[in-house]
Amino acid sequence: xxxxxxxxxxxxxxxxxxxxxxxxxxxxxxxxxxxxxxxxxxxxxxxxxxxxxxxxxxxxxxxxxxxxxxxxxxxxxxxxxxxxxxxxxxxxxxxxxxxxxxxx
Numbered sequence: 001x002x003x004x005x006x007x008x009x010x011x012x013x014x015x016x017x018x019x020x021x022x023x024x025x026x027x028x029x030x031x032x033x034x035x036x037x038x039x040x041x042x043x044x045x046x047x048x049x050x051x052x053x054x055x056x057x058x059x060x061x062x063x064x065x066x067x068x069x070x071x072x073x074x075x076x077x078x079x080x081x082x083x084x085x086x087x088x089x090x091x092x093x094x095x096x097x098x099x100x101x102x103x104x
Contacts, residue, residue, distance in 0.1 A: 008032060009043040016055040018082045020099040021092055023059045054078040061091040 008031040016022050022030075024037035033039060041064065044053040054075045058064045063072045063079075076086065084097055 005031075005033065005039070006043045006046070009040055010047060010051045013044070013047070013051050013053065013056060016052060016099050018052075019084065019097070021055050021057050021079070021084065021094070021097050022099050023094070024056055024064075025059055026098070027056055055082075057092055061094045063090070 009027060012027045012030045013022070024040045027040045028034060028037045031040070037059075040056065044051070044056060047053045063075050065072055076090075079092070080086070084092055086092060
């Protein structure tokens, strides 16, 4: 993936307001990368300061697990600090918290 592609992803992610989430697939589609949700994850793994990477979750409403890392716990804490609630299974209600309309 090129730096230009990463920048498109970061532009979309920066438009997710505090207290809202978007899915990897949603970000991919809005960045012109439909079907490439996994690449969004790769880009967010390398995101620069100021990109609210923690606001991107999977299509089932869960934080995506990362091998041998406590990033998931950090992500949950950051989302909870913004008012995002999790159910007993650790899922976010996408109907309630997903950012639906992006303006560019």
